[in-house]
Amino acid sequence: PKRVRVHHLAQMKERGEPITMLTAYDAVTGRIFDEAGIDMLLVGDSIGNTMLGLHGTIPVTLDEMIPAARAVTGAAHRAMVVADLPFGSYEASPQHAFASAVRMLKEGGVHAVKLEGGERIAEHVRLLSQSGIPVVGHLGFTPQSENSLGGARVQGRGDEAAERLVQDAVALQEAGAVAVVLEMVPAPVAERATEVLHIPTIGIGAGPGCDGQVLVWTDMAGMTAWAPRFARKFGDVGAALYTATRTYAGAVRERTFPGPEHTFAE
Ligand code: KIV
Numbered sequence: 544p545k546r547v548r549v550h551h552l553a554q555m556k557e558r559g560e561p562i563t564m565l566t567a568y569d570a571v572t573g574r575i576f577d578e579a580g581i582d583m584l585l586v587g588d589s590i591g592n593t594m595l596g597l598h599g600t601i602p603v604t605l606d607e608m609i610p611a612a613r614a615v616t617g618a619a620h621r622a623m624v625v626a627d628l629p630f631g632s633y634e635a636s637p638q639h640a641f642a643s644a645v646r647m648l649k650e651g652g653v654h655a656v657k658l659e660g661g662e663r664i665a666e667h668v669r670l671l672s673q674s675g676i677p678v679v680g681h682l683g684f685t686p687q688s689e690n691s692l693g694g695a696r697v698q699g700r701g702d703e704a705a706e707r708l709v710q711d712a713v714a715l716q717e718a719g720a721v722a723v724v725l726e727m728v729p730a731p732v733a734e735r736a737t738e739v740l741h742i743p744t745i746g747i748g749a750g751p752g753c754d755g756q757v758l759v760w761t762d763m764a765g766m767t768a769w770a771p772r773f774a775r776k777f778g779d780v781g782a783a784l785y786t787a788t789r790t791y792a793g794a795v796r797e798r799t800f801p802g803p804e805h806t807f808a809e
């Protein structure tokens with residue numbers, strides 16, 4: 544299958560074809576999601592919560608992200624693979640962002656990077672874009688700023704905040720961003736941003752009016768007891784894995800596994 548590229552995203556927006564995006568952190572799931580036809584795989588810094596047992600995305604480092612990125616790019620033949628630049632790896636300057644993005648492309652093999660923030664990182668986005676590195680923006684609730692935002696709360700409520708969010712989105716577009724993730728934004732605000740921008744918006748907790756949708760795969764597949772309100776559980780993979788594990792352990796204890804077909808003769 545042909546690789547999904549930046550111009551395909553633009554085409555999809557133009558044609559009104561929804562863009563599908565899902566997180567992935569390893570080769571096993573990356574291959575499944577790629578074969579299932581997901582357009583964009585996000586090696587998210589949500590790896591902190593989902594895989595590394597950390598509280599939030601703030602402690603995640605570039606050195607933790609890169610092996611995950613390499614695993615996903617090694618497994619995905621069709622999807623565009625995007626990786627987050629983690630907290631502390633890009634904010635200080637455009638040059639700081641460039642150095643981290645270069646590592647993500649050279650060592651992680653990804654096709655694009657994602658940065659949180661609007662106007663304040665527009666120059667960072669410009670340098671990366673002009674250097675040939677596609678950038679996805681991320682506005683609304685930005686988990687790397689959870690401490691200053693007061694936790695996971697809807698952003699862009701009220702006329703002033705809504706206007707600021709749309710302005711941030713336009714600033715990212717003008718700086719060369721190829722898409723913008725909108726997280727926990729009132730649906731009408733996300734709709735307005737989607738209308739104003741010519742680059743695609745990809746929503747998570749931003750209503751049905753975006754050009755695409757993204758979910759954290761462990762929420763999508765039902766791997767955990769808790770998931771955010773904006774996520775739908777499309778499967779019960781956690782329960783299936785639990786049952787498989789119980790069945791395996793039971794078979795070992797009853798000595799029904801391994802059977803003759805799993806056993807080598809002399
Ligand atoms: O890290 C992540 O999973 C994300 C998505 C929620 C957009 O940034």
Ligand code: NA
Binds near residue numbers: 587588589
């Ligand atoms: Na993220």
